[in-house]
């Protein structure tokens with residue numbers, strides 16, 4: 001009798017977890033490959049983006065512009081920002097841009113807030129995307145990470161995301177809608193540890209937990225917070241939030 005009961009419980013649990021697993025696989029395939037993209041303009045007509053002068057951030061900027069969003073470009077190099085603005089104007093005549101010059105290494109949290117609050121004043125901000133980030137130039141032991149690199153990782157990967165979010169979130173709370181996307185990394189989410197990139201992966205763990213917790217805190221204010229950890233092509237991420 002006792003054996004039959006235990007086997008019954010094991011059977012029910014097995015079916016339950018198998019069902020959950022299959023459901024999450026099917027959902028994942030649907031979300032990544034088939035779910036239609038959201039209308040991003042429903043959050044607001046402007047997006048704010050950091051790390052927009054190179055790499056992933058630059059690609060995201062053009063994707064957002066192609067969806068009809070005006071863009072506040074945040075970066076440390078005025079010339080690079082200007083070049084991105086000009087290119088957007090050339091490709092998308094109706095899209096407006098605004099440059100905000102901030103060096104996340106040099107400016108304090110309070111200065112970041114001040115520049116952003118001034119930069120976005122009066123704009124219908126719907127989306128914030130935190131892309132700016134730095135990594136190790138090459139793999140190394142934690143004790144080999146020099147002071148400058150350590151400072152950059154903490155300032156750019158942690159401080160910038162925190163202060164950018166703190167500066168933009170009040171606008172979203174007031175409007176009761178908004179989306180914040182933080183570009184994380186597989187190093188903090190896919191693999192159990194990330195030796196030789198320890199500090200980089202740890203900064204991305206911070207971003208991961210920040211995003212998950214904010215998502216729960218601000219859901220009731222209509223604000224979606226999402227951390228993107230997979231680079232499934234530079235554009236696919238837009239389908240995910």
Ligand SMILES: NC(=O)c1ccc[n+]([C@@H]2O[C@H](COP(=O)([O-])OP(=O)(O)OC[C@H]3O[C@@H](n4cnc5c(N)ncnc54)[C@H](OP(=O)(O)O)[C@@H]3O)[C@@H](O)[C@H]2O)c1
Nearest residue numbers: 051052053054055056076103104105131132133183184185
């Ligand atoms: N590439 C990958 O395979 C990969 C994988 C996983 C996650 N990620 C994450 O994705 C994000 C973008 O990566 P990426 O490879 O596209 O980087 P990237 O090409 O090196 O571009 C980094 C961006 O961040 C900006 N930035 C760096 N330091 C800054 C500072 N002190 N102040 C203001 N802006 C600063 C850069 O500005 P400048 O143009 O002025 O240098 C640039 O626009 C990062 O957060 C990274 O951790 C990347």
